[in-house]
Amino acid sequence: MISAILVMAAIGLVLGGILGWASIKFRVQDDPLVEKIDAILPQTQCGQCGFPGCKPYAEAIAKGEADINLCPPGGADGVNRLAELLGVEPKPLGEGLEAKPKSVAVIDENTCIGCTLCIQACPVDAIVGAAKQMHVIVASQCTGCELCLPPCPVDCISMQVIKEDVVNWKWRYPIHMMKRVA
């Protein structure tokens, strides 16, 4: 009886010692997983996921506090890639979230009063202008986050869907001709 207790205690002590040493030796400082998740997110910084930007959302996913299907600009493709990275089942976009066609914001030059409110709202500094001067959105830097729409007091900003042209045109998926047999 005593020997049994002694044996188990000895095993426990030795293993405990090893584990204790390992926990000091292999301590993890920061979580590189956040970077990997952040790299998949589209960086629109739109906040549609409920977090104030892509990085906070990535942190929340890494901690397991947020689901992977909350990013509409990333679309189903983004969800799939997150699922692949994290080794979980892909799922459709969350309730009430919908992937929209890619757009850029455009300021109506006639209505803009130059209040600079949109400049402060833009997460990527893609709006140029000064107080009482007309503002202009740099289309190549606009992420289409729509964050500049609500602050505009005169509603002069509209979203324009990016049109397909010769450069961003993609070859279509070849149609399955087998369907015709059925």
Place this chain on the structure above:
Amino acid sequence: MNPKLFTFNGGVHPAGHKTESCTTPIRSMPLLPKYVVPMRQHIGEPARPVVAVGDRVLRGQMIGAAEGYVSTAVHAPTSGRVVAIEASAVPHPSGLFDLAVVIEADGEDQAIAFQPIDWRSLDPSALRNRMRDMGLAGLGGAVFPSYIKLNPGGQKIHTLILNGAECEPWITCDDRLMRERAPEMLRGIEIMQHALGCSKVIIGIEDNKPEALTAMRAAAPVGIEVVAVPSLYPGGGGKQLTYTLTGVETPTGGRSTDVGIQVFNVGTAYSLYRAVELGEPLISRIVTVTGHIAQPGNFEVRIGTPLTDLIAAAGGMLPGASGEIVGGPMMGFDLMDLAAPVTKAVNCLIIKNPALFPPKPIELSCIRCGECARACPADLQPFEMYWYSRAKNFGHAQSYNLFDCIECGCCSYVCPSHIPLVDYFRFAKSEIWEREREKRAADLARIRHEFKTFRLEREKQEKAEKFAKAAEKSKAAAAGATDAAAPADPDAERKKAILQAALERAQKAKAQVAPQNTENLPPRVQKEIDAIEARRATVEAKTESTPNHE
């Protein structure tokens, strides 16, 4: 006579159909009333228009300037007036429109003063810069700006290969050019040799063009080898021809320049001769018009000639035509709009009929027979790439070296299940490119967002410091005067009032404008609007509830 040749793996022997168009000499086209010159005729950045609507232009005058490194200039094909600079039909598989300069010819065909270049006394780099403004681009089909290819950079080019293989069925424009204008072409080759500083020159021509071989051999000076290569599609692919002639394989993802070899199309050499010795920019090229047409043959066509006019010049389509292919039947694409003009990339126009080009049989399942792998000249495994491209598993497709695929179409040609493999590869490639574009955009956005956060933080700090300093100052001054802060107030009050007024005006305007076009919306749009409104409401609520920072 012929040196030792090497045989690449794979390849196919499609019916040649060369005799339809190669028996008659190159014909010229009458002057047309209108030319449409697209600004994007080459790989890379499109040219930037340098003329305005209403301008009078002369033949050979630059109308689009090269923009960026990978770009080249575009010139007016004839004299006349610029009537429009607008999106027009272009020969592109999508059928989408692209920016073009429309020129109404005045019938005089007056040219600018062409200045021949004394290239022998000119430094190669100065020569290249001139070529950039001459609009030279590879005329074999890839239309890569020639001035870049003439720049060996850090790499030493020891061998120049001239590609006269013209392996694709139906096309004979290089064949005719070599037969009729070999001496001029060889002078162009000499210039290339000078620019690249290479010692060895090999001209590769498929052995199904004996007349072209004879003509080139007769014109070639000592030191330039004219080699007959066996007819095997795609023997005219850059990497394949390099291997056939030298036995050197181009590394994966690399160019032939990585192994000290540069490849040019023979048509490009001829255009280079015209540009340098005659001073004439690239405003015309040879185009094969063949297939189901009255008088098939080759035409010397000005860039910008609408394809309808080209067809008319060849006697018009015969009854029963079922479509047009731009380029060859293996690598070309179906033309969407006949109004599209000839560009530097258009080497052939084939009129289809159901007998010559029967509709593609129904696609069946892959039986993994491996025929495609046997036919692949790039030594790839098309069935594996197909398997993953079809499942949209692009990562895996790429791991099978998808980007080494030259889209020659051999796999689709031999597939017993009639699977359009190349279409899947093109699809996968453009999806991967799109992803890379998105990735770049996301990286840019991330950097900008991080900088903005950093900037706001810094501004906050600076403000705090300023306040602290001001507070200290006022504390020091407090002993004397009691209210130092008062003078700042009226100004702020006035600003606030102005802003308030503007807001009220805007609000009024909004109330008047709002009813417009928000009725009878489709439910999807309405939903979107509702979503934005809801978000706006929450944001407004937030801003109201939180105390004002300013």
Place this chain on the structure above:
Amino acid sequence: MENYLLILIGTVFVNNIVMSKILGLCPFMGVSRKLETAISMGAATTFVLTLASGASFLIDTYLLGQDLSYLRTLSFIVVIAGIVGFTEMFIKKTSPVLFRVLGIYLPLITTNCAVLGIPLLNVREQHNFLESLFFGLGGAFGFTLVLVLFAAMRERLEAADVPKPFQGVSIAMITAGLMSLAFMGFAGLIR
């Protein structure tokens, strides 16, 4: 020497721990979605199993003996849990993504029946220390082999036109069954 080779080959192919003893099915189905993960899981299990079979032999022979043999299962589990804990920390440090991907299956190596099964079989077969090590190593190799093969097949299946009712785990089960049949072909090769 020949004896060790036989043990190795026998455990990898003939008496494969997954395919013929039907042990360790939980990670076999759970972590075979991706090839990379399967390889890493195989490596982790190999590490744990080899160490565990050696350590458990020592414990069984020198600490427990005949008198305390009733403590066998208990002490083995404790040892395995300790080694798994160590492996877990090590992987978390070296590859957080792998740590995340292996997820619940990493601590579950503790309760992987293959990992407990092999030390117990060692005792039953009365292997000496080296034999125990080789038996553990061979069993782990066999486990890794089928896991990697299976993952490679599943990756391919993902791109295939599987009829809807069979998609996902059901086709994986069928594949596993066919694999098991194939491994039966080795039966009788070595006693």
